[in-house]
Amino acid sequence: VLIALYENATPFTFRMIEDPAHKATLDSLWPLGKFPVLREGETVMIETSTIIEYLQTHHPGATTFLPADPAAALEVRMLDRVFDNHVM
Numbered sequence: 001v002l003i004a005l006y007e008n009a010t011p012f013t014f015r016m017i018e019d020p021a022h023k024a025t026l027d028s029l030w031p032l033g034k035f036p037v038l039r040e041g042e043t044v045m046i047e048t049s050t051i052i053e054y055l056q057t058h059h060p061g062a063t064t065f066l067p068a069d070p071a072a073a074l075e076v077r078m079l080d081r082v083f084d085n086h087v088m
């Protein structure tokens with residue numbers, strides 16, 4: 001998510017969970033307590049993949065993260081799942 005934010009110079013506020021108050025906020029937004037979580041207004045997005053798609057949809061920039069072509073996007077999503085589930 002940080003790479004996607006930096007790539008398009010999307011402004012954001014980074015909150016480290018070392019701060020107990022930020023950890024409490026994280027847990028209130030996503031009870032599994034995993035990060036990253038993106039909050040914008042009333043919107044809360046979890047999971048890196050969906051956060052990146054959210055950024056592309058709501059804060060598009062010079063770099064696109066998923067191809068517009070649905071078939072090509074499917075391949076990107078498949079690779080994303082492979083790396084998240086089996087590599088990382």
Ligand SMILES: N[C@@H](CCC(=O)N[C@@H](CS)C(=O)NCC(=O)O)C(=O)O
Binds near residue numbers: 034047084
């Ligand atoms: N599939 C999730 C993985 C989230 C995840 O496991 N994040 C790690 C950090 S990279 C985490 O929250 N670790 C702390 C924990 O599991 O308590 C995603 O892509 O966002």
